[in-house]
Amino acid sequence: MTLKGRSIATSAAMLLGGLISAFLFCLFLGFIAFYGDDGDVAQYDIATEIKRSVDKDESGRPRIAPTVKLLAFQRQFPKLWYMVSTPQGSLSYGEVPARVLAGKDVWDPPQALSAHDAGGNFLRMSRSARVGTDPDILIELGGAAYSSTEVVLSLLREPDITSTMLAAALTIIILTTVLVVPALIVRPVRRAAAAAEEIGARDGVRLPIQSQPSELRPLALAFNRALDRIDAATAEQRRFLSNAAHELRTPLTRLRTRLERVEDKEIKAELVGELQSLSGTVTMLLQLARLTSQPTEMTRIDLAATARDAAAREVPTALAGGIDLEFRGDAPEMISGSVQAIGIGLSNLIRNAIQHGGAGGRVVVEVGAPGRVSVIDFGAGLGSAYDGRAVIEPFARGKQDGSGTGLGLSIVAQVAALHGASLSIDETSGGGTTVTLTFPT
Amino acid sequence: MRLLVVEDDADLGPWLRDALEKALGGADLVATLDEARAALKVRPFDLIVMDRRLPDGDAISLIATMRRLNPRPSILVLTALDDPNDIAKALDAGADDYLAKPFEPVELIARAKAVLRRNQLDQKGVSSVANLRFDIFARTAYVDDQLLILPRRELALLEALMRRAGQVVLRESLENAVYGFDDEIQSNAIDAHLSRLRKRLRENGCQAEIKPLRGIGYLMTDSA
Missing domain, CATH: 3.30.450 (Beta-Lactamase)
Incomplete structure (x- = not known):
């Protein structure tokens, strides 16, 4: 009997039921063999x-x-x-x-x-x-x-009340075992599985060990040790990222303050522009690293509210660029996701639209059913040189004019992958680019 | 106006002090949490601009102490850590705002002013944009110190916008501000009130402008 892929509980119940029946049957035969037939x-x-x-x-x-x-x-x-x-x-x-x-x-x-x-x-x-x-x-x-054998044969040939009762008793025992034993074995396993499910993406939560049956304890311990290792790796990653952020941003800030002392206005503007683009790249690289390395906690969220908040956050950028930022979407659109991750993705999309599609003078963020959010610009569009895939690769850019870092869309793609969402890039009717994320609802 | 800059970077510290001093008034510079504590004991500050990573610890540990001071200083945290969790942690601790490094000098001054304005709003109940001033406690608005008489709903709109001057106010926040639970909200009523309010402000020579952001909300901003 192989246990591969088969329920342990069912196997155990069948084995136990079989053993009990065999035992009772042997007892019965033994009884007859011992007393025999007196006639x-x-x-x-x-x-x-x-x-x-x-x-x-x-x-x-x-x-x-x-x-x-x-x-x-x-x-x-x-x-x-x-x-x-x-x-x-x-x-x-x-x-x-x-x-x-x-x-x-x-x-x-x-x-x-x-x-x-x-x-x-x-x-x-x-x-x-x-x-x-x-x-x-x-x-x-x-x-x-x-003789003993003949008695048994006789009873089997013509069932009397004793053998009928015996058969009934065996049936009841087997049925009870088959029904009860799996429940007994499965319940603690289910409980452990539910506890493991509860842990989700939260740090520091472990399976309870004391309440586990002794057979499951090694498994629970091994599971917890694996979680320890994952948490340690995540913490290490987080430490690395914040160190990297600090080590990269502090000199950038220092450099920015020194640029204030540059007398030549033209050179200063140029250098400040370069520095801002470099800072943008650093920010996006850190965002991308964070999205790819850290578990994202998913909850029920309203996509419309999340998108509108992201739009509100980017209002200063839009105003600075002379762009009208508009939001469309009246009804709440509930999806399972992370407000932070989706917010980062949408901010990048909106900034992208303002930067590259600004020629149209307006950018529209639109939320619709089911689980769909689009960022629409009315600029020059991406052109036919790029299909959807190429634009999503890190550092791919629509225009080689030196503005933008080319990381924004790969962050969006990462956010989409985290949520099992689909990302599509289309041409806005009348010119421009429409980027749409569709989340599973 | 007295400012305290807590920054250990040898270049950035003096630059911050000078930039803020030029824009807002007298600023002092310290480099560690210990020095910051000492400085806070000596005199009150209106605004504290501090880096999070300091040689003797995370500046967040100081925020609680600062918030207990009277008068309470406004706190602007500078951080190279832009992980949303880190930002949330700073704001939860009681910082008024955060600014991610590297930042534009203009942005720093604007944020510092916004934070000061909000704190002033909390403590003195006054919010101003350009030549428009709103007294939250008295619920009165002034343009160039001239009292502005406004109908109830327009006043409520102006209050909601001025309480968050320089920030986007969502449309539903305005609806909540203007209408009670029992009021029947007509979908265009807010727009009608806003357009009347805008007209009235313009006629009184107000230089502050209510910038509409379609589908998002409104922004009270200096039209200059």
């Missing part, structure tokens, strides 16, 4: 056959036409004897003991359809039996006893 089982079977073979003639005397089975019994048990009596007469087979023959002419049947021994006691471990089959026929027999 009651065999004689009950033979009496049944005699009953089928016997009827009464017109005068009321018994008459017999042995069935095949009765004949078989007669061959099987050479010492078999029986005597069938009615008030009118009797017939016999084999060596009927003298004790029975002595009562031959006395009509004295048992009062019920039950088997009694020759002494009139309820049949139990006797060597002969008296069976009242109907009020008029008395069967007395003896000299037959099954």
